[in-house]
Amino acid sequence: MPWRLLRFALSKEHPEPRMFTAHEKLKPSYDAVIIGAGGHGLASAYYLARDHGIKNVAVLEKGYIGGGNTGRNTTIIRSNYLTPEGVQFYDESLRLWQDLSQDFDLNLFYSTRGHFTLAHTDSAIRTSRWRAEVNKHFGIASEVVGPDFIKKAVPQIDISCGGHAPIMGALYHAPGSVARHDAVAWGYGRGADQRGVEIHQQTEVLSIDVQGGKIKGVKTSRGYIATEKVLCAVAGSTPRILKMVEIDSPLYIHPLQAMVSEPVKPWLDPILVSGSLHIYISQSARGELVMGASLDPYEVQSTRSTLDFPEGLSAHMLDMFPFLSNVKVMRQWAGMADMTPDFAPIMGKTPVEGFYLDSGWGTWGFKATPVCGKTMSYTLANDTNHPLITGFTLDRFRNYALTGEKGAASVGH
Amino acid sequence: MKIMTCPINGPRPVSEFFYWGALREMPNPDTASDDEWAAYVFNKSGAPGVKKEWWCHTASNTWFIAERDTEKDLVLRTYLYGEGE
Numbered sequence A: 001m002p003w004r005l006l007r008f009a010l011s012k013e014h015p016e017p018r019m020f021t022a023h024e025k026l027k028p029s030y031d032a033v034i035i036g037a038g039g040h041g042l043a044s045a046y047y048l049a050r051d052h053g054i055k056n057v058a059v060l061e062k063g064y065i066g067g068g069n070t071g072r073n074t075t076i077i078r079s080n081y082l083t084p085e086g087v088q089f090y091d092e093s094l095r096l097w098q099d100l101s102q103d104f105d106l107n108l109f110y111s112t113r114g115h116f117t118l119a120h121t122d123s124a125i126r127t128s129r130w131r132a133e134v135n136k137h138f139g140i141a142s143e144v145v146g147p148d149f150i151k152k153a154v155p156q157i158d159i160s161c162g163g164h165a166p167i168m169g170a171l172y173h174a175p176g177s178v179a180r181h182d183a184v185a186w187g188y189g190r191g192a193d194q195r196g197v198e199i200h201q202q203t204e205v206l207s208i209d210v211q212g213g214k215i216k217g218v219k220t221s222r223g224y225i226a227t228e229k230v231l232c233a234v235a236g237s238t239p240r241i242l243k244m245v246e247i248d249s250p251l252y253i254h255p256l257q258a259m260v261s262e263p264v265k266p267w268l269d270p271i272l273v274s275g276s277l278h279i280y281i282s283q284s285a286r287g288e289l290v291m292g293a294s295l296d297p298y299e300v301q302s303t304r305s306t307l308d309f310p311e312g313l314s315a316h317m318l319d320m321f322p323f324l325s326n327v328k329v330m331r332q333w334a335g336m337a338d339m340t341p342d343f344a345p346i347m348g349k350t351p352v353e354g355f356y357l358d359s360g361w362g363t364w365g366f367k368a369t370p371v372c373g374k375t376m377s378y379t380l381a382n383d384t385n386h387p388l389i390t391g392f393t394l395d396r397f398r399n400y401a402l403t404g405e406k407g408a409a410s411v412g413h
Numbered sequence B: 001m002k003i004m005t006c007p008i009n010g011p012r013p014v015s016e017f018f019y020w021g022a023l024r025e026m027p028n029p030d031t032a033s034d035d036e037w038a039a040y041v042f043n044k045s046g047a048p049g050v051k052k053e054w055w056c057h058t059a060s061n062t063w064f065i066a067e068r069d070t071e072k073d074l075v076l077r078t079y080l081y082g083e084g085e
């Protein structure tokens, strides 16, 4: 590898091909248009081209590849959810993650760490047991462990949390992992690009042409495109796009913030989540502590961040790890989380023919990137909801058939 | 620190307030169709705009209406329910 790097010093031109082809112009029409070049949109494009032979596809991105929630999330990957629909769906995603680096020939820094959901109350222990039983039923490694087990995995932790929120146990999920988020978007993007998909950055969808209840095309900041199929994968911008096609939904947008510390020596192997303290933490390959909390308390459709956030998060973090009081915070940021009332996504076909939705990914959709690509490409290619997503369709609300995932998704990501 | 104005207590830090959600008209449960009722229970106007919202100043338990630009996060007006028009 170091010798290969030498080429960059010796050559006047950049000696590697660019990762993505830059396309001068939009074509007048495509077989399908995907709105949003985040992980979900790009994964859908990749599997459309690779598995379904649909290559005349444009991915339209108003900013840059991976600049939405894909590049802002804290990269926790796990499958220990609460509902059978959720557990099966996320488990399939976890399976797909395993050979993605090989598939892309790109290092995703996929790192299996083990994931603890800490329980500080009797009711949290009860939910942990419930989740462990559902998980085991579907063959997923998930168990309730006691304070000694936690202390052994993380010797630096103050199990009593300063005396006011003692940790009583945890739900432990050995396959819990983290991965490099940008690389996921780049890997899917490059794979799609190589198979003929066009990725157009700096191209915003301004309106959608619907005639007689069917998709006819989209108007973009760079001109009109005719198409009969549109996949909307825009996370926090979904309500704006739904307005263009006049579909009502329960989606609401709150910012979700996160921050990282300066890099420190590796000391924290697993991923820790505390529902009671509303915090979670892991250590990145670079040594930064990646930290997050629960949603901002009210609706905002922008990525502004606040000072209240690092203050509140730090106070709770110090309950668990008092020695971090000397560590500096390096960066903080926010993403727009598209939330649903039952903490399950909204996916699949919609009342508008040819308009497919991949949304409601709120604070938990990074781990689902591969399986969303798989299931949404199938749904679009066959005009039939993939069997794994039938519990997540928009009409579940009208039918009062919700998929209650809150117990496993609220702070846990 | 973000400041919000309680109609009774004046400007206070936003951390003293609790957000309840948009002000919405309830359809008549006796005459609404199942679809209308489900839309009322679940659907939201999730796109940005200037919205009327319920807020509460928790320290004094004062419930009131705020008109807020939800994209810029700017509070334009606050008033007690029924006193704003």
Ligand SMILES: Cc1cc2nc3c(=O)[nH]c(=O)nc-3n(C[C@H](O)[C@H](O)[C@H](O)COP(=O)(O)OP(=O)(O)OC[C@H]3O[C@@H](n4cnc5c(N)ncnc54)[C@H](O)[C@@H]3O)c2cc1C
Pocket (backbone or CB within 6 Å): A035, A036, A037, A038, A039, A040, A041, A060, A061, A062, A063, A064, A065, A066, A067, A068, A069, A070, A071, A072, A073, A074, A075, A076, A077, A203, A204, A205, A206, A233, A234, A235, A236, A237, A256, A257, A258, A292, A334, A335, A336, A337, A361, A362, A363, A364, A365, A366, A367, A368, A413
């Ligand atoms: C702080 C934070 C932490 C998180 N932590 C986790 C975690 O630990 N684990 C986990 O599983 N999930 C986590 N999530 C959730 C996860 O990030 C998202 O669910 C997921 O990344 C969504 O991916 P996406 O591709 O659907 O959307 P995005 O990556 O947001 O991509 C959507 C794209 O659409 C583009 N777009 C929007 N409107 C238009 C338009 N009109 N025209 C063209 N393009 C448009 C945007 O610019 C954007 O690039 C977290 C989220 C946040 C904000």
